[in-house]
Structures are given as structure tokens and as C-alpha cells.
Amino acid sequence: MSYWLFKTEPDDISLQDIEKAGSKGLRWEGIRNYQARNFLRDQFAVGDEVLVYHSRCKAVGVVGTAQVVASAYPDPAQLDRSSRYFDAKATLDAPRWFCVDIRFATRFTQPLLLSTIKADPQLNDMVLVKQGRLSVQPVKPEEWQYIMQRYSKG
DNA sequence: GCCAACGTTGGC
């Protein structure tokens, strides 16, 4: 049982889109970074919990949580020529990229802003702060618990 | 939309 953070641009996929997908969940596709891929492929398990973080928008920060409902499988988009996530170097036998399915769990009463995370000594050691460009990243259990307690209810 | 930071590619 692990904790994670997913970045997403809400103009593309938002927490609301995850919520709309319902209990069957939403495929988290299009991850095209090796470090993120390795986390997905090697460490994700059904039941893991995910902070959903909105990037490149007005209110940058964590807006809610989701839960993993399917562990890693090859991302079908890598073989789909019509997809923006198509990868000519990937094959059915040797897939390069993996995805998981998640479903909506909770929405924070107000977003936990990046500026707040950076200003909070309990959180400013998060991977999010340390390593700028990583769209799938681990969250420490103590960070998760602190965020839920301190920030999820506004 | 700008641009700094950083991951990836490819020539050598």
C-alpha cells in the first residue's frame, strides 16, 4: 500500500473528469517519462492512493485524491497511430509505456496550493518541491497523513 | 505565453 502524486493539466484532464468516469475508473495514459514509467510499472498496486495535482492553471496545487483500481498494463495509446501518445518504437511484444486505472476518491474543500506546500516545513521536502518535472511521484506516508489531516478539509 | 530547468536524442 503506497501513496503517490499525479500531475495533470486540468484543461486536459481534471479531477472532475476522474469523478465523471465513476467507479470503473479512468485510464491514466500518456506517461512518457522513464522514471514515472518505472514507478507505474514496478510499484503501483490496486488500492494505492493518489494525490491529484493540477498544474499549469490558475490554482496550482493538490485538489483531491484518487485510488488505483487496476495495476500497470501496457498503455494502448503507444500503438495507436492516431493518438498523440503514439510511439513508433513501441511494439505489442516490447511495450515501452505503461498505465494504470484510477477512480475518484475525494475532493478537498479547497485546493492545497503549491505556494502553501512550499511554505509548510512539513511538506517542503516533498518530491514535488525537490524535483520539478516528474508527473508520477511517490508521497511519503507521513506526508499523506499530514495533508489529509491538515489540508483536505480546508 | 515566456522561459528556466531538465530529460532525451544522436553525432562523434
Added chain:
DNA sequence: GCCAACGTTGGC
């Protein structure tokens, strides 16, 4: 296998 050029991420 180095590293310059290139492309992308993501805060602002």
C-alpha cells in the same frame, strides 16, 4: 559514453 542541441514541462 560524452555532451551539445533539441524538445517538453510547468511555475509564473
